[in-house]
Amino acid sequence: MQLSPLQSRLAASLIASCLVIILYVFLFAPQFAFAADLSQVPSRPGFSGSSYDLDDTADLIDARRPSYESDFSLFDRSIVGRVVDGATPIAVDTPTLGNLTPESTFAYVFEVASVSGRSAQEHATSHELRRSLDGPQGLAAGGGGDEELGSELDVVRRQTASKTLYISVNTCIQPSRISPDQTTIDPPQLTLYVSTSSDNTSPGPENTQGTQKLVFDEGAVMFNTSLDRDIYFSISAPEVSETDFVTTSPYNYEVAVSLTGYYRSYANNAEPNLIWVDSDASSSLLTTLNLTSLPEEVVSTPPYVVFVQNTKNPNINGIRKSYCGLSNWAQIRPLEDGQSQASTGLRQGGVANLTMQEFYVTGLNASANYTGIVALNTSLSLEKRQEGGSGGGMIVYNAITFTTKPNGACTFVFNLTLCTETRYAVPGNLAKFPNGTALAAVYDEYTQAMWANFEKVLQQTPCQAPPTERYSLARDCDDCKQAYKNWLCSVAIPRCEDFSSADESYLHMRNINAPFPNGSFVNEDIRKEFGDKKAFNSSRNVEIDEKIQPGPYKEVLPIFLSIAKFKIWV
Numbered sequence: 001m002q003l004s005p006l007q008s009r010l011a012a013s014l015i016a017s018c019l020v021i022i023l024y025v026f027l028f029a030p031q032f033a034f035a036a037d038l039s040q041v042p043s044r045p046g047f048s049g050s051s052y053d054l055d056d057t058a059d060l061i062d063a064r065r066p067s068y069e070s071d072f073s074l075f076d077r078s079i080v081g082r083v084v085d086g087a088t089p090i091a092v093d094t095p096t097l098g099n100l101t102p103e104s105t106f107a108y109v110f111e112v113a114s115v116s117g118r119s120a121q122e123h124a125t126s127h128e129l130r131r132s133l134d135g136p137q138g139l140a141a142g143g144g145g146d147e148e149l150g151s152e153l154d155v156v157r158r159q160t161a162s163k164t165l166y167i168s169v170n171t172c173i174q175p176s177r178i179s180p181d182q183t184t185i186d187p188p189q190l191t192l193y194v195s196t197s198s199d200n201t202s203p204g205p206e207n208t209q210g211t212q213k214l215v216f217d218e219g220a221v222m223f224n225t226s227l228d229r230d231i232y233f234s235i236s237a238p239e240v241s242e243t244d245f246v247t248t249s250p251y252n253y254e255v256a257v258s259l260t261g262y263y264r265s266y267a268n269n270a271e272p273n274l275i276w277v278d279s280d281a282s283s284s285l286l287t288t289l290n291l292t293s294l295p296e297e298v299v300s301t302p303p304y305v306v307f308v309q310n311t312k313n314p315n316i317n318g319i320r321k322s323y324c325g326l327s328n329w330a331q332i333r334p335l336e337d338g339q340s341q342a343s344t345g346l347r348q349g350g351v352a353n354l355t356m357q358e359f360y361v362t363g364l365n366a367s368a369n370y371t372g373i374v375a376l377n378t379s380l381s382l383e384k385r386q387e388g389g390s391g392g393g394m395i396v397y398n399a400i401t402f403t404t405k406p407n408g409a410c411t412f413v414f415n416l417t418l419c420t421e422t423r424y425a426v427p428g429n430l431a432k433f434p435n436g437t438a439l440a441a442v443y444d445e446y447t448q449a450m451w452a453n454f455e456k457v458l459q460q461t462p463c464q465a466p467p468t469e470r471y472s473l474a475r476d477c478d479d480c481k482q483a484y485k486n487w488l489c490s491v492a493i494p495r496c497e498d499f500s501s502a503d504e505s506y507l508h509m510r511n512i513n514a515p516f517p518n519g520s521f522v523n524e525d526i527r528k529e530f531g532d533k534k535a536f537n538s539s540r541n542v543e544i545d546e547k548i549q550p551g552p553y554k555e556v557l558p559i560f561l562s563i564a565k566f567k568i569w570v
């Protein structure tokens, strides 16, 4: 078709007009989007939390909260409305602290738009790549060299990959007790309200329509939801009894959202990941499970932190699953200057020669019960890193309880030179050896002397002889050395229990004629019956009675010792 000059001029100006309109639509699009938002509102006119900026809906303007002052019709609600609402925008991986007085609520909003750009795509991509690597379908598609199919699959996955938002909140401070003697009632827990409905932008105790209510568990809460729209959530403080607690002191919490996993989490019904090894009257050794599954694997930084609390002290009641709470309140915790009553280190050993982390806790009270809790820094954990866990996250594990011994003959020793597996309380004497270090040196010296004798004997054995001349093909000199070492360590360094501990078949009374540290003696009936028997009136080895001179104690018989050790290491 041929156009006349007039027609082509019309066509040109039509096209130009269209371009201008498109340009206009392009520049002022937010107003149109905002018109779409409006359609929902008139159906809920009484909605007090409304933040919609409705300049042509008079009755709704009147319903606005008195504090509302700005009326800029040019700005959409993402700028003005939120401030009105008090729903504070929160960004990913940015832990935020907040205060709440009792019976108040603070609202947050996570805007899906804040991650719908590049960062969200990155998350989705890395997530999908990882899955396509270990899934057999992914391998078949990507690995077969069929690039077109592979990339097609990738596109489909990226579009369907739904992002998940992980919300975690920890209670850092609770209202304090009016009387420290009031230990029966703990402060009530905070509550998290999450709105799953786009109609409810300020969920809370008075606004529960379309919300999920989650009461904190021991000071912590975790919630995940698919991120297909803005997520509104709020943290609410309950009513607090004025007779038991200082109601003017606020709750303090730490909230964080992430797309890769919980920033603060706790392990429910899981292993405590902490084992009590042994104690004396003032110190205790705790260990984690193995951190590695092969002896060659190397852990460079200890990934756990430990918190220890006298069970009589109520300060961590109600926040035992909160990393923030434990870091603030536990009696023994890592301090800001890097000091702690718990020293920690990595140790490779045990039956399978794996690495674990040990905690040596000092300054404890005698005959007391303690709670021990570990938290794992996931960015330092070999296993969690392999799983692709979130960086910088903390997992709090379940508590264990342990006890300290009475002030008696037993002192805890570890870190010996020859008997590297010896980590338990041994017969000691606090007047002569106030701490384990000096006492361990005595046992070390003795066992090394015995070991030197054994090595001299072994030198007369043809260890390097050809197989035909050997005593046994199944065992060599190294096996012999190891067996002797195990025997020597368990016999020369007896494991000690306090004399007051209940009689058990695996316990044997020793040194019953000697005085206790406080000068008193063992019950006279016992001394009359057993006092003249060498097995009861002395230690297993003379060196202990001569150099250490412990008071009366009970020895864990060596055969049970190896079973106890086995229990610890398996």
Ligand SMILES: *[C@@H]1O[C@H](CO)[C@@H](O)[C@H](O)[C@H]1NC(C)=O
Residues within 6 Å of the ligand: 223, 224, 225
């Ligand atoms: C997400 O929440 C659901 C229940 O709401 C739960 O079953 C699931 O384990 C959670 N996912 C994670 C990774 O915690």
Ligand SMILES: *[C@@H]1O[C@H](CO)[C@@H](O)[C@H](O)[C@H]1NC(C)=O
Residues within 6 Å of the ligand: 289, 290, 291, 292, 293, 352, 354, 383
């Ligand atoms: C501990 O070691 C065992 C093998 O002895 C292994 O199966 C297990 O996965 C290890 N645990 C951890 C947490 O690495």
Ligand SMILES: *[C@@H]1O[C@H](CO)[C@@H](O)[C@H](O)[C@H]1NC(C)=O
Residues within 6 Å of the ligand: 310, 331, 363, 364, 365, 368
């Ligand atoms: C030891 O006991 C005292 C007095 O009962 C107490 O104040 C202190 O907190 C206790 N310390 C530990 C570490 O248990």
Ligand SMILES: *[C@@H]1O[C@H](CO)[C@@H](O)[C@H](O)[C@H]1NC(C)=O
Residues within 6 Å of the ligand: 345, 415
């Ligand atoms: C163990 O002993 C070595 C030296 O024998 C010492 O350097 C190290 O600090 C000790 N470890 C602990 C935890 O006491």
Ligand SMILES: *[C@@H]1O[C@H](CO)[C@@H](O)[C@H](O)[C@H]1NC(C)=O
Residues within 6 Å of the ligand: 432, 433, 434, 435, 436, 437, 438
């Ligand atoms: C252990 O006791 C000895 C004295 O016997 C003392 O010199 C040393 O400083 C003490 N070590 C610790 C860690 O308390």
Ligand SMILES: *[C@@H]1O[C@H](CO)[C@@H](O)[C@H](O)[C@H]1NC(C)=O
Residues within 6 Å of the ligand: 406, 407, 408, 500, 516, 517, 518, 519, 520
């Ligand atoms: C002395 O210590 C022993 C053992 O610890 C205990 O049974 C006894 O009651 C104590 N005697 C006094 C007078 O404190």
